[in-house]
Amino acid sequence: MTRSQLITDLATLGPLLASLSATETPQSEVFSNELTEAFKSVIAREIYRNGWFEPREVKQALKGISTWLNHGTLDAFSSTYTFHEFRPSLGLILAGNIPMVGFHDVLCGLLSGYRLQIKLSSDDQQLIPLLIRGLIELNPLYTELIQINPQKLSGFDTVIGTGSDSTLLHFKSYFKHTPHLLRGNRTSVAILRGNETSEELHALGQDIFQYFGRGCRNVTHLIVPEGYSFDPFFEAILPFQAVIQNKKYGNNYDYNRAIHLLSSKPLLDNGFVLLMESTELHPPLAMIHYHTYSYVSEALDYISANRDKIQCISGTDTVNFGTTQEPRIDDFADGINTMEWLEHALK
Numbered sequence: 001m002t003r004s005q006l007i008t009d010l011a012t013l014g015p016l017l018a019s020l021s022a023t024e025t026p027q028s029e030v031f032s033n034e035l036t037e038a039f040k041s042v043i044a045r046e047i048y049r050n051g052w053f054e055p056r057e058v059k060q061a062l063k064g065i066s067t068w069l070n071h072g073t074l075d076a077f078s079s080t081y082t083f084h085e086f087r088p089s090l091g092l093i094l095a096g097n098i099p100m101v102g103f104h105d106v107l108c109g110l111l112s113g114y115r116l117q118i119k120l121s122s123d124d125q126q127l128i129p130l131l132i133r134g135l136i137e138l139n140p141l142y143t144e145l146i147q148i149n150p151q152k153l154s155g156f157d158t159v160i161g162t163g164s165d166s167t168l169l170h171f172k173s174y175f176k177h178t179p180h181l182l183r184g185n186r187t188s189v190a191i192l193r194g195n196e197t198s199e200e201l202h203a204l205g206q207d208i209f210q211y212f213g214r215g216c217r218n219v220t221h222l223i224v225p226e227g228y229s230f231d232p233f234f235e236a237i238l239p240f241q242a243v244i245q246n247k248k249y250g251n252n253y254d255y256n257r258a259i260h261l262l263s264s265k266p267l268l269d270n271g272f273v274l275l276m277e278s279t280e281l282h283p284p285l286a287m288i289h290y291h292t293y294s295y296v297s298e299a300l301d302y303i304s305a306n307r308d309k310i311q312c313i314s315g316t317d318t319v320n321f322g323t324t325q326e327p328r329i330d331d332f333a334d335g336i337n338t339m340e341w342l343e344h345a346l347k
Helices: 003-022 033-049 055-066 071-078 103-111 127-138 165-174 198-213 231-236 238-245 247-262 296-305 338-344
Strands: 089-093 115-119 146-148 158-162 180-183 187-191 219-225 274-277 287-293 310-314
Touching: 003 033, 003 055, 003 071, 003 103, 003 127, 033 055, 033 127, 055 127, 055 198, 071 103, 089 103, 103 115, 103 127, 103 158, 103 338, 127 146, 165 180, 187 198, 187 296, 198 219, 198 231, 198 238, 219 296, 231 238, 238 247, 247 274, 287 296
Parallel strands: 089 115, 089 158, 115 146, 158 180, 187 219, 187 310, 219 287, 274 287
Antiparallel strands: none
C-alpha cells in the first residue's frame, strides 16, 4: 500500500466521523450500515463502560479527528517525511483519559509506513477499533497492517508509550534496548492579565472543563496578577456547572472539597470547581491551582522552569482561549514531532 492510497482511505473516513459528531442520524454512501450503527451504539453507550465518556465528549473527539482527515491536511502533514512501506513494526501503548486520545499516534504510525501493534487502554476499548474497522471496509489489507490488543507486544522495531510517570519507569526499563518514545503526565496553564473579557473567560472555561479536565491540554493552573478578583471568572464559567452532574466528576469534587476543608487550607468554591492557591501544576480532579505574580516576567519564568511539564498555554497568540482541546494535526504531544521521531527511530 502506498502513502497516497492510505491518505485517500483516511480522507474517506473523515466525513463519516464529522457526520457522526454532528447528527443523530448519520448517513454514509461509502461505509456499511452495520459500521454506522456500531458507531452510534458506542457513542450512546460508552458512558456505561467508562463514566467519563459521555456522548458529548465522544462526539467532540470525533469532530476533532475529522478535521485532520482530508487530503490536503494529511498530504501536507506527511509529505516531507520518510515512508517506510510497512516493513518495520511499531508498538503503541495508548492512553485512555479522553476518547480516542491515542489515535494521533496511530495516524502518525500509518503515515510513516509502520505496521502497528496497538495496546489499547482498558478505559478506551471500543472507539479506535471502529475507526480501524472503517479502514478495513475500504481495504482488507489493513487487517495485515494493524493488530489490536495482541496478547503481548512482540517483534516490534520501536515503540511509543503513554502512561503515568510511575508507569514510565517500568516502560523505560522494559524497552531499554528498543528505540522508544515515552510520554508521562503533562497539563496546561493560562496566564491572566486581569483585563480579560467575559467572553474570553467563558472560553477559558471550555479549556478547563471539556473532557472534565482529564486531558493534558486541559487548563488546571491559572497564573494571575496580585489582587486578582475571581468574581468575573466564576460568573463567566457558570454555564459549565453541568459538569457536576457527571457522577465521577461529582464524586471527585465532593471528596476533594471534604479533604481540603478538613485541612483548613483557604479554598475558593463555586459549587462545581475548587480553587486553591499553590504553585503545584497537577491539582486533584475538580480543582484548579492558581498563584499570583507581580510582574509578567515572573509568570514567564514559572512557565520556563516547568516547561517539560506543560503541554500548552491558553490565551496566547498561538493558543487562543477555548481552543486547547482543538489541536491541529501538527500539535504534537510533549512538543516532540512524532513523524520526525519515527523517521529517524530506526537509524
